[in-house]
Amino acid sequence: MYRLVCAAALSTVALSGCATVFEGTSQDITVVTNPPGASCVFTRQGTLIGNISSTPGILNVPKRKYDIVITCSKPGYMDASYLNHSGVTAVIAANIAADVLLTAGVSSIVDSADGADNKYDSAVNLTLNPLLANTLSPLPATK
Numbered sequence: 001m002y003r004l005v006c007a008a009a010l011s012t013v014a015l016s017g018c019a020t021v022f023e024g025t026s027q028d029i030t031v032v033t034n035p036p037g038a039s040c041v042f043t044r045q046g047t048l049i050g051n052i053s054s055t056p057g058i059l060n061v062p063k064r065k066y067d068i069v070i071t072c073s074k075p076g077y078m079d080a081s082y083l084n085h086s087g088v089t090a091v092i093a094a095n096i097a098a099d100v101l102l103t104a105g106v107s108s109i110v111d112s113a114d115g116a117d118n119k120y121d122s123a124v125n126l127t128l129n130p131l132l133a134n135t136l137s138p139l140p141a142t143k
Helices: 001-014 018-023 091-104 106-114
Strands: 025-035 039-044 047-052 057-062 068-075 080-084 123-127
Touching: 025 039, 025 068, 039 057, 047 057, 068 123, 080 123
Parallel strands: 025 123
Antiparallel strands: 025 057, 039 047, 039 068, 068 080
């Protein structure tokens, strides 16, 4: 009986946080803009989480259950933004099934607490539109 309890405890520890082990708690997001050379700011719930000084570029972000807003700017162009939704990883479905049977929910709690069960779009493409020049000059006279 002692061996069975030890084996169960060891399995619980080994399997807890399955998505944490396989998916990690952070991920890279690549931003490409047209035109290139824009600077981009990443915010989550109004808090700065990082930036890219010049696109194309990559930022490693901690995974969380909250969306990320990516706003890129470049002189002479209008700002462009992208709402990168936080989604659930594919690993989580298998993890929950195994978790209920083997760890009584401990693994899912670990993955949810550290963000490993979430994911973002890993590639973001934004187009920055040029600012319109002030065109308030008079129209040419017609005859």
